[in-house]
Amino acid sequence: MKRVSELHVYNTLTKSKEKFEPLREGQVRMYVCGPTTYNYIHLGNARPIVVFDTVRRYLQYLGYQVTYVQNFTDVDDKIINKAQEEKSEPLALAAKYIDEYFKDADKLNVKRADVHPKVSEHINEIINFVKKLIEKGKAYEIDGDVYFSVRKFDDYGKLSGRSVDDLLAGARIEVDARKKDPLDFALWKKAKDGELSWSSPWGQGRPGWHIECSAMSCKYLGDEFDIHGGGSDLIFPHHENEIAQTESLGEKPMAKYWLHNGFITVNQEKMSKSLGNFFLLRDILAKFDPMVVRFFLLSTHYRSPIDFDDERLQVAQRGLERLRNAYAQLEYGLKNAGSSENGAKLIAATKNAQEQFVQAMNDDFNTALAIAALFDLARDINTYSSEKELDKDALAGAKKVFEDLMGVIGINLAVEQGEKGQILEGLMELIIEIRQTARKNKDFTTADLIRDKLKELGVILEDAPQGTKWKINS
RNA sequence: GGCGACAUAGCCAAGUGGUAAGGCAGAGGCCUGCAAAGCCUUUAUUCCCCGGUUCAAAUCCGGGUGUCGCCUCCA
Structure with missing residues (x-):
């Protein structure tokens, strides 16, 4: 690259x-x-x-x-x-x-x-x-309206790459008879009776857009x-x-x-109010985690169009889940980590991911590529986490970088924990301990019952070699 | 009609001259009491088509096809 x-x-x-x-x-x-x-x-x-x-x-x-x-x-x-x-x-x-x-x-x-x-x-x-x-x-005033004289500004068209003549040629603009030139646009609009307005040197009115x-x-x-x-x-x-x-x-x-x-599209067509093919953000947020929506929006370069549908959001959801799992792996690993020589591997991987991320973002905010660097880091974290011994400093370093980079794209990983969260934490530890006892006794019926019932409640248990982890299903 | 953008695997998506990232889905394997998660392997001899430039092109140039956008309120 x-x-x-x-x-x-x-x-x-x-x-x-x-x-x-x-x-x-x-x-x-x-x-x-x-x-x-x-x-x-x-x-x-x-x-x-x-x-x-x-x-x-x-x-x-x-x-x-x-x-x-x-x-x-x-x-x-x-x-x-x-x-x-x-x-x-x-x-x-x-x-x-x-x-x-x-x-x-x-x-x-x-x-x-x-x-x-x-x-x-x-x-x-x-x-x-x-x-x-x-x-x-x-600009000039006519009967309470004020217009900007487009032809008085020589550079007009420099941003959109059009010439004044092009604009006239394609004129779908309804010509307001009062304007001196069809291209002129309103700076101040005269108010109709009773309409929201402010007083001005040109009478009651309001600003143009x-x-x-x-x-x-x-x-x-x-x-x-x-x-x-x-x-x-x-x-x-x-x-x-x-x-x-x-x-x-x-x-x-x-x-x-x-x-x-670029635009969000629906069936390849621009989502817009006039086409009526728009989806209110809050309706989407009723079905999806806001972080998934944000992740979805950033999974494509900002200047490209993104086609929207539920399936694509689900793909984003699974992808973000992968990153969250890796992050949870770090938090979990830190609980039992000590000091180990093998930390150098993770430290190098972390540094590499950070560099890749920065280079991607430096290239016109290429978030899609930056996210790929995060996926690479996730894999390295997962691989490292299966080591028998874990190095605390390396894990902490990876966690910090992971949080910082996710913070750049505005995705929160750290879960805020209030008083209820602490109780929940304690309860889950208790339940997992009870289930662990059942598993040791080969009482898999009880173990599976606990796991199944928790799943119904939206809590996922995962038995890893290092112990059992839990997370709330998003 | 004028101006512009885009076309990469089953899907999404990076890559603008040096031999095709990443994710999702699929297949096989490992791990596991089972499951989930995870790891490994695998899935485009090829980047819409036709020409051209070059030692070398998904990348540059010309032509074509298709899709979309702006020219009117719109993010």
């Missing part, structure tokens, strides 16, 4: 992998487009959340200080429409789904961003941004930052428009690296 000793990332802007060098030494500023909160998130929404959380974790693993901003679009046509249907307040509706978003994201072990800005709390920043664009002659990300990323990260992420469907027009807005004012590249994840 190619050695990748430094992080390289694929930049949509240049359509190539580039060496990652942050603008400020040791610091990374990143902005990721978050959801429009008018519903529970679906699996397709979960992918960028998990992917960029993993990017962030890896950057931190490398020692960077990361500032991570993810917005919520809580002012939007879809929210307003849904609130009207439900006869509720748009902002209250959006707030509810923001709460629900966090419940889902927490389950997936997604770390909170440093800032989660909302449109509704940045209206002033947005208005000021629009004002400046008008002052610079990049794209302006929020320019205004909020500028506020928290400046007009020039390191990474901007999101789904591929945001490349055009959303990110293209963000660039036009921000760079019209700042005249510096808005973000150095533009990262975009």
Whole structure:
């Protein structure tokens, strides 16, 4: 395998992998487009959340200080429409789904961003941004609406690889008669009567979609930052428009690296709200361990599509189970380990796995390959565990690395144990001891009964040469 | 119509010039009272097709076929 000793990332802007060098030494500023909160998130929404959380974790693993901003679009046509249907307040509706978003994201072990800005709390920043664009002659007002003049921004199309002429040629855009040019897009929308709105120099209204990300990323990260992420469907027009807005004012590249994840598909077709083929994350989490879902999402490179169905989740579940078994093997081994020369074997295997993992992640966050390194480590752990003598330091070292690397991909191995957990631990030791006595007496009927009944309760017993292990069936 | 991506074993999936990772499923063996877990062996002479470049191509170039995406809200 190619050695990748430094992080390289694929930049949509240049359509190539580039060496990652942050603008400020040791610091990374990143902005990721978050959801429009008018519903529970679906699996397709979960992918960028998990992917960029993993990017962030890896950057931190490398020692960077990361500032991570993810917005919520809580002012939007879809929210307003849904609130009207439900006869509720748009902002209250959006707030509810923001709460629900966090419940889902927490389950997936997604770390909170440093800032989660909302449109509704940045209206002033947005208005000021629009004002400046008008002052610079990049935008114009017509009857309470404000539009951005696309042709006033020479680089328009540089991210999505289209020319202004291409866009016109393919125009499926319904031309708004009031716009000076069909390509122009709204920065500020005039409110209809009684609709959610704020006062502005152009009358009552609300922000267009794209302006929020320019205004909020500028506020928290400046007009020039390191990474901007999101789904591929945001490349055009959303990110293209963000660039036009921000760079019209700042005249510096808005973000150095533009990262975009591929889609989740169902029967090879994009999972999307408009196609109606989406699966809510919480419905999936009702059937599968959240860590399995996360593992599934990371088992393919982030830029490739992933086809979703239950069977594939089950495959991910078995794979993760394999890693968990190896980890349990380490914990179990540590209980009886002493000191042994043979530890060198495991130490070498651990070091190797860590290097493979880092090299994989350095190559544009190749989590699929990084996970392969974890499987290799799992096999080495399992093999080592069958040795007659085990070295405590080697096991502890492997455990630490295993936990750290799983932590980079955001999968928790260590089980949090509360008071009940300790009682459970004690109970299981007791039951296993009783069963062990039965087995010594060749009373296999009793031994099997205990094992079968426990299995019905969701507890799996495994008789290994070193003793009996137990785990809760996930 | 314009722009772009992808096509690797039964399934999933890495690999962008040096002779096909890994996982799941399957087969055989070891271990075990049995089971589970685990370990070992095994499963693509070949990477959609046809040309070309090269000592060397899954990897680069040209053409073709197929699938998908963006161009409209979308992660």
